[in-house]
Amino acid sequence: MFVQPVPTLCRHGDGVLILDQTALPYRQAWVELQDVAGAAHAIRSMQVRGAPLIGATAAFGVALALKEAADDDTLEAALRLLGATRPTAVNLHWALARMAARLRPLPPAQRREAAWAEAEAICADDAATCQAIGEHGLALLRQASGRPGRTLTVMTHCNAGWLATLGAGTALAPVYAAQAAGLPVHVLVSETRPRNQGLLTAWELREAGVPHTLIADNAAGLLLARGEVDLVITGADRIAANGDTANKVGTYLKALAARAADVPFYIAAPYSTLDFACADGAAIPIEHRGAGEVSSLRGLDENGQERTLQLAPADTAALNPAFDLTPAALITAIITERGAIAPQELASRYTDRAAPEAA
Numbered sequence: 550m551f552v553q554p555v556p557t558l559c560r561h562g563d564g565v566l567i568l569d570q571t572a573l574p575y576r577q578a579w580v581e582l583q584d585v586a587g588a589a590h591a592i593r594s595m596q597v598r599g600a601p602l603i604g605a606t607a608a609f610g611v612a613l614a615l616k617e618a619a620d621d622d623t624l625e626a627a628l629r630l631l632g633a634t635r636p637t638a639v640n641l642h643w644a645l646a647r648m649a650a651r652l653r654p655l656p657p658a659q660r661r662e663a664a665w666a667e668a669e670a671i672c673a674d675d676a677a678t679c680q681a682i683g684e685h686g687l688a689l690l691r692q693a694s695g696r697p698g699r700t701l702t703v704m705t706h707c708n709a710g711w712l713a714t715l716g717a718g719t720a721l722a723p724v725y726a727a728q729a730a731g732l733p734v735h736v737l738v739s740e741t742r743p744r745n746q747g748l749l750t751a752w753e754l755r756e757a758g759v760p761h762t763l764i765a766d767n768a769a770g771l772l773l774a775r776g777e778v779d780l781v782i783t784g785a786d787r788i789a790a791n792g793d794t795a796n797k798v799g800t801y802l803k804a805l806a807a808r809a810a811d812v813p814f815y816i817a818a819p820y821s822t823l824d825f826a827c828a829d830g831a832a833i834p835i836e837h838r839g840a841g842e843v844s845s846l847r848g849l850d851e852n853g854q855e856r857t858l859q860l861a862p863a864d865t866a867a868l869n870p871a872f873d874l875t876p877a878a879l880i881t882a883i884i885t886e887r888g889a890i891a892p893q894e895l896a897s898r899y900t901d902r903a904a905p906e907a908a
């Protein structure tokens with residue numbers, strides 16, 4: 550079983566410790582969440598990010614909310630607050646629906662302990678899910694690697710590794726499985742403007758000892774067209790019934806370039822990321838974030854001090870959709886803990902996938 554080099558989130562007494570991802574890759578900092586407002590802030594401000602980790606944090610947020618009072622009003626207010634933090638990743642709503650289904654039928658006196666236990670179960674389940682995704686993805690990597698000893702080049706986008714989950718990650722789980730199996734892999738990491746989640750991917754791959762190279766987002770097309778990439782794997786925030794997939798903005802351009810270059814393009818995500826309440830991608834809500842994320846850049850200055858630089862004049866109009874939609878037709882297969890499946894087969898094969906209940 551993959552062990553996270555640094556834990557992303559864990560219970561700490563009657564609080565919750567999170568690795569603050571807004572401090573990475575420059576320093577490791579932990580934040581202790583003590584109440585539901587802190588959990589909601591952590592999700593909204595992206596101290597925690599990545600669909601499965603957002604869901605787990607929201608689940609713990611419910612447990613934090615019930616510390617003082619566990620009546621129906623407190624529970625429902627917590628579900629509403631946490632459910633409104635980020636719109637695109639359906640795992641948030643899935644985790645809250647799971648908490649609601651467990652807690653609503655219980656008398657208030659039994660809810661506190663049940664909430665902690667359910668949140669911890671969500672984390673354990675996610676670790677197992679990542680492990681299974683890794684094993685299914687490894688089979689595809691083995692097929693693609695060809696002759697023994699050849700280094701496989703995998704391109705990814707955003708961060709869908711262990712930092713985004715409670716286990717090995719989703720898109721990167723097959724990479725870690727390959728590393729464990731002795732299959733040589735090199736990862737091309739696109740920086741993922743404007744939030745630069747690629748820097749998180751580079752950091753976590755370095756922590757795990759996986760060879761990798763950071764590229765500018767716009768370099769992906771050239772490298773794909775030149776035949777320098779064996780396959781692309783990204784995560785997902787929500788997958789519609791027809792296989793259209795919402796993921797970090799920039800994913801769609803990689804899928805287009807991969808198709809033009811005849812390179813397989815895979816999505817790796819937990820089964821809980823399927824949302825059959827959305828018939829197609831047009832029904833998936835796309836988060837729009839502040840213009841400041843586009844017009845500024847964070848990094849270290851020449852003295853190693855963290856700084857935010859204003860790239861464009863502050864009054865420059867900027868648009869910041871945080872996710873985009875990749876049509877099912879561009880996706881070779883979707884890898885979940887149940888295996889790899891063509892996106893066009895989701896609805897007919899996964900008939901048990903009911904629409905998630907509103908939390």
Ligand SMILES: CSC[C@@H](O)[C@@H](O)C(=O)COP(=O)(O)O
Pocket residue numbers: 598599600601638706707708709710713714718719720746783784785786796797871
């Ligand atoms: C396993 S994480 C999958 C996705 O959540 C990931 O690719 C992504 O888009 C993350 O977006 P973020 O805005 O950083 O939360």
